[in-house]
Amino acid sequence: MLSVIYKTLNPSLYLRAKTHLIWIPHSLKLTATRTMSTQRVFQLKFEPLTGNSEWIVIEENEDVPESSQAPLLATTSYLDMLNDSCRNRAYRLAINKTVTKPCHVLDIGAGTGLLSMMAAQAMGSGDSTAQPNSKGTVTACESYLPMVKLLRKVLHVNGMGRNINIINKRSDELEVGVDIVSRADVLVSEILDSELLGEGLIPTLQHAHDTLLVENPLVVPFRATTYGQLVESTSLWKLHDLHTNEAKASDGIHLVPTGLHSILRVKSQQYAMHCDALTNEIKLLSEPFKIFEFDFWKRPDSHGETELQIEATTDGRVNAVVSWWVLQLDREGTIFYSTAPRWISSPINTSKGMSVCKGEEVLLNACHTETSISYNLKSQVPKTEVNQNNLNAGDFQLILPPERIAIYGDGEWRLCMLTALRNALSQKAEPLCVVADDSVFLTLCVAHLSKTAHVLSLFPGLRDKGAQYLEAVADANGFSMDHVEVLQKTKTCLTMDDTHQKKVDLLIGEPYYYGNDGMLPWQNLRFWKERTMLDPILSKDVLIMPCKGILKACAMSLPDLWKSRHSLSKIEGFDHAVVNTTLGACGDVSSPKEGPCLPFFIWQCGQIKELSEVFTVMEFDHSKPISRCQGKGLVEFTEPGICHGFALWIDWVMDVENSIALLSGPDKRYWKQGVKLLATPVAVGTKESGRTGECCSTLIEASFDPSSGELNLQHTFS
Structure with a gap:
């Protein structure tokens, strides 16, 4: 069975997950917004050193200084997208070709208003001296209030504030006769992510066709097609196959014990990656093949499934499917925008690997929901044999990011951790050890290496999931849960009551915090912050790792x-x-x-x-x-x-x-x-x-x- 897919990212984009990508079968954002009305939005502010978060209010009419606005938008992908000149040019050509007379244009996910201004200018309503609605109407729908404020500035600078109607709502909240006068004749949009569907493309188009657009509307883009390619890649497989890699380490620690191969799995099915950096590490096993086609000009289906017979072009082991998408922006098919890796001149999915020979046909099953695409490679191995080492669907599974899977399977990293722990434990007879972060590896190591140690794991992100995981693998790692305790607390400021009136002898961390995948390196200094909060219960000769x-x-x-x-x-x-x-x-x-x-x-x-x-x-x-x-x-x-x-x-x-x-x-x-x-x-x-x-x-x-x-x-x- 295929188990990981990587999708590619456009070489010109580095923050925005728009192109080469990874699917891993088998997140916690730093920021989020909650719209309360058209006048107010709550922005979730995350404090990396404490793990705390709070909702802050952004008012519609509040005059927020640029220095205060910047942190909200400076870490987004808007800038990367706007610097993509190939994309911008393709949209401009397609809009000029499509919007040829006064009409009603709806721009969903307007951002800075670039597509709205293109549409307004294309039908002549970009003339700042024209009367409103005299040369058509453009409705710019943008739900994110900080971006709406920026959108207004851009329109003002370009003298188009009177010609484009801004609505600060989600598109599925728009009502004809309330927010817009009539159904729109033309839809322009750019609500695509690396996987194509992750930003809600399908439900957005469904609602638009049901309630916001005329019958048979004009659209830009016109169609999107997803493609794939079978590849062999050892480096990509390391992001998934922890069982094989830790078996090579031979250190006695079993994060994925035999018979429980699925207990610890990769966090997300789709994983964005700039695959061009792996060009010399990937062996191509097939020609590119078409997977799904999505027409923007008609209402899309919520679910779809297809089976493809793909001929292997050379011998190898299928570890991954690189997948990408191509936009056809105009009806005639003359304007395209592609997110393919450079070797295509047009994202990735990995499995334990299925051997193929040149000329052999591989059966690929692809399914899509409203928000994602997944794949399976079907081999001739009987299902009972394929599934014998997998957990039943109802059994517990711990989900971690692919990089964490690769790190836990890295022999050099494991040796460093184990050596440091052995040295520390050799200095303590019956130590009380606190694992301050979300490291299931360190908890297993201490329990495995020392039969006299008592381990308290805080697991600030994993919490009870970490406890369930430890219980499931305890026997395979030769320790009793009598010596391991997971504190079900959201705080790290423990008391002597929590430690059974004993001072902490060993405080350890990787440091790794679940959900902090996209953070800056020094934000893992949360370990230092928590060490400080734990100071009252640390012994005078406490060993701290990392020191x-x-x-x-x-x-x-x-x-x-x-x-x-x-x-x-x-x-x-x-x-x-x-x-x-x-x-x-x-x-x-x-x-x-x-x-x-x-x-x-x-x-x-x-x-x-x-x-x-x-x-x-x-x-x-x-x-x-x-x-x-x-x-x-x-x-x-x-x-x-x-x-x-x-x-x-x-x-x-x-x-x-x-x-x-x-x-x-x-x-x-x-x-x-x-x-x-x-x-x-x-x-x-x-x-x-x-x-x-x-x-x-x-x-x-x-x-x-x-x-x-x-x-x-x-x-x-x-």
């Missing part, structure tokens, strides 16, 4: 990433400079300002080059309570090139002897790094080169604020 975090950095050339975050000016003739500050753009802004640090898998960021040695910015000493930290250093460039910014990450030192460290830099594939892009790229060189106009060093100064979890980075080139 410290070291913030590392490296100057980088990142031309593709920088381009995707570059400031906007004219987009197909429409002025967008007003959005730059709010969206966190870099380069050529009115008041030069660098954007925020953002998390990326740097190895997926297109063309990259390290321009300096890795250097230490500051250290975070976990033996002491959390405090404000500062650091600085002079960094010399070792390679000539264009510096676009700095990569930052934390290496976790596990022992006081500094002999065991877990590294998470750009060469480590399963960790995200923080990226600080420069306002303006700088030409750099080595001292030996001595070329005029090149900087040969930079002074880095940084400070960490424990009250907010924010890292402030300053630099001076010389």
Whole structure:
């Protein structure tokens, strides 16, 4: 059975999950919104160092300064999307071809209003001197209030505020005769994600065709088609096959015991990835094949299923299906936009691997719901044999992100953890050990390695799911749950009553927090925060693991990433400079300002080059309570090139002897790094080169604020 799918991401986009993608059969967002009315919205604010969240109110008429608005939108994908010139041009051509006379155009998910302005101009209503409705009507539907405020600014700057009617609602809340005068003749939209369907494309189109559009409307885009390709990839399979990888480790720890292969599974079926970075690690086993076709001009079905017979083009083992989508924007089929990986000249799904021979036919079953697409490869193995090691459908399963699956299966990582734990446990006779984060691995390790230790696991994200998992695998790992306790509390400020009047001898963490997948590296300093809160119950000679975090950095050339975050000016003739500050753009802004640090898998960021040695910015000493930290250093460039910014990450030192460290830099594939892009790229060189106009060093100064979890980075080139 096929068990993982990867879908590809467009090479020009680095934040927005729009193209190459991964499905894994078998999230917790940092922000969310809750619309209360057309005048007010609640924004969910998450505090990474405490795990707390609260709803903050954004008022419709509130005059919010740009500095306050920026954090709401600077970490979104709007800027990356607007910098995609191929997409913008394709939409412009298709709208000009489709909207040829005055009519009613509905733009669902209007964003900054780019498509609305294109439509208004195409039918002549973009003339700022025209009377409202004299040359057609454009309705811009946008549910996210902070974006609505930005949309109004963009329309005002372009002199089109009178010609486009903005409605701050979800499209399925619109009513003809209340919000809009009549059904729309034309629908323009861009509500697509990496998987195509994840942003609610199908239910949105269904409601629009039922209540908002005329019969046989004109639409842009006209059609979307999903494609796939069978591939073999060991590196992709590591994101899924924990059982095989931990068997190779041979360390006696069984996160996925024999007979319980499905107890710990990958978090999401679809997984966005920039597959071009894996070009040299993927073996193509078939030609590309069409999977589903979705016509925007008619009401789509909620569910669909198809079976395809795919001929293998070479021998190999099918680990994945790379899938992507292609938009046909016009009715005639002359304007297209594709999200395919570069090797297609047009996203990915992995399985335990089914061997195929050249010329052999593979049966692929594909299904779609309203919001997702899933796949299964059907082999000739009898179903009873395929399923003998899987849990029954009703049995418990723990779901983790694919990178965590890969880390837990990494032999080097496991050896580091086990060595550090053995050393720590050897110093304690009957230790009380607290696992402060969501590490099921460390809990299993302590219980397995020490028959005298008592383990308290907090599991702030997993909670009772972690407890259920431990109970299920206890016997296979040779320990009794009598020695393991999962505290069912939402707080980490424990008392002596929680520890049975015993001080904590060993405080450990990976650190890893469930649901924090997209966070910046230093936001895992939540471990340090929790260590501080636990201080009253720690023994005087407590061992803390990791004992410290070291913030590392490296100057980088990142031309593709920088381009995707570059400031906007004219987009197909429409002025967008007003959005730059709010969206966190870099380069050529009115008041030069660098954007925020953002998390990326740097190895997926297109063309990259390290321009300096890795250097230490500051250290975070976990033996002491959390405090404000500062650091600085002079960094010399070792390679000539264009510096676009700095990569930052934390290496976790596990022992006081500094002999065991877990590294998470750009060469480590399963960790995200923080990226600080420069306002303006700088030409750099080595001292030996001595070329005029090149900087040969930079002074880095940084400070960490424990009250907010924010890292402030300053630099001076010389």
